[in-house]
């Protein structure tokens with residue numbers, strides 16, 4: 001008999017990662033975590049919308065095999081920029097090129113961090129191709145959550161929520177989930193920059209005030225969503241799809257310190273929570289390494305320094321978008337798709353100073369007044385999304401005129 005040689009664990013294979021929305025807030029955090037682990041994480045595909053020079057600069061730092069710019073008119077600038085920088089990264093343009101790369105052999109992990117419903121196609125491509133899917137693009141779940149989760153189940157894709165609340169719940173739920181043992185989940189909300197203010201006092205707040213989030217540094221769209229609490233409404237719908245729970249088992253609790261990222265209540269009276277400093281790199285590191293843990297660059301949470309954790313109920317009168325989202329989830333069908341599309345139009349109009357802050361909810365409500373039946377197909381949901389955008393555009397014109 002030959003002597004037993006103790007086996008050394010083989011090193012984990014290098015994860016090849018597509019970062020979609022690489023120039024954005026989540027994309028930047030993802031690339032930061034990737035760069036900390038050169039032996040196990042590598043960015044192989046980087047994709048952005050319009051910021052072509054920033055994309056070239058990221059390619060120079062991270063040396064991916066492929067770079068994709070969504071706006072096809074910017075293709076020559078991407079190609080020439082990569083060539084002039086002496087990089088071997090291949091240039092691509094357009095949504096179809098992105099979907100092919102995401103579904104192909106060039107990556108095994110996809111960070112879905114494009115903002116808005118425009119991120120649906122690439123997120124779906126990753127789910128269908130059985131990738132490890134780090135899902136930040138919550139709008140795609142709100143628009144087509146059933147289809148997306150079904151696609152992931154069919155292909156065996158691992159979906160890891162990156163939204164901090166859902167990532168917290170993901171960490172708190174046992175691997176073998178027992179639905180009888182789970183009582184409810186509680187999503188925490190910072191309350192945004194206008195927490196504690198009355199509805200009337202929000203009439204003339206500016207985009208600058210709305211995007212100045214007290215705890216998180218994020219892109220402009222989600223920052224406005226946080227100020228209206230629509231972000232939490234989208235997250236309730238997101239949680240419904242990710243964790244397969246009805247609205248009645250998903251609560252929202254305002255927690256201004258943003259240190260408790262969410263909680264799970266079990267039937268025996270136990271509540272598990274995940275805590276940490278408000279920095280998305282923790283969720284991304286969980287996404288890359290789970291069930292293992294890797295360093296993320298986020299400092300240790302020292303509760304003695306913070307001193308206190310406060311909690312309060314959300315104010316649905318001052319922040320009606322949250323109630324609209326609850327209603328859309330309860331209505332089902334295409335209502336969440338309509339809510340999401342109208343909100344994207346309204347937030348964009350607010351950021352362009354065409355409508356007032358309080359009109360965001362009015363635009364969404366106007367679009368929700370027309371929710372047609374849907375067969376639940378992708379085409380049906382995309383049609384509802386398109387119709388809602390037209391209805392919301394009209395509401396914006398009406399409200400801009402009034403203002």
Ligand code: NDP
Pocket residue numbers: 020021022023024025026027047048049050051052070112113114115116118136137138139162163164216217218219220221222280
């Ligand atoms: P940002 O606005 O900072 O970034 C958006 C990114 O999407 C940019 O890289 C942008 O490229 C890219 N993009 C836009 N349109 C396209 C397109 N058609 N094709 C390819 N790329 C496109 O947003 P965030 O990083 O803040 O948010 C991204 C997503 O993550 C959102 O769904 C958000 O809700 C979610 N999320 C974000 C959190 C955060 O902390 N920021 C927390 C939880 C969830 P370019 O700049 O070149 O136009």
Ligand code: MG
Pocket residue numbers: 163164165235
């Ligand atoms: Mg969140």
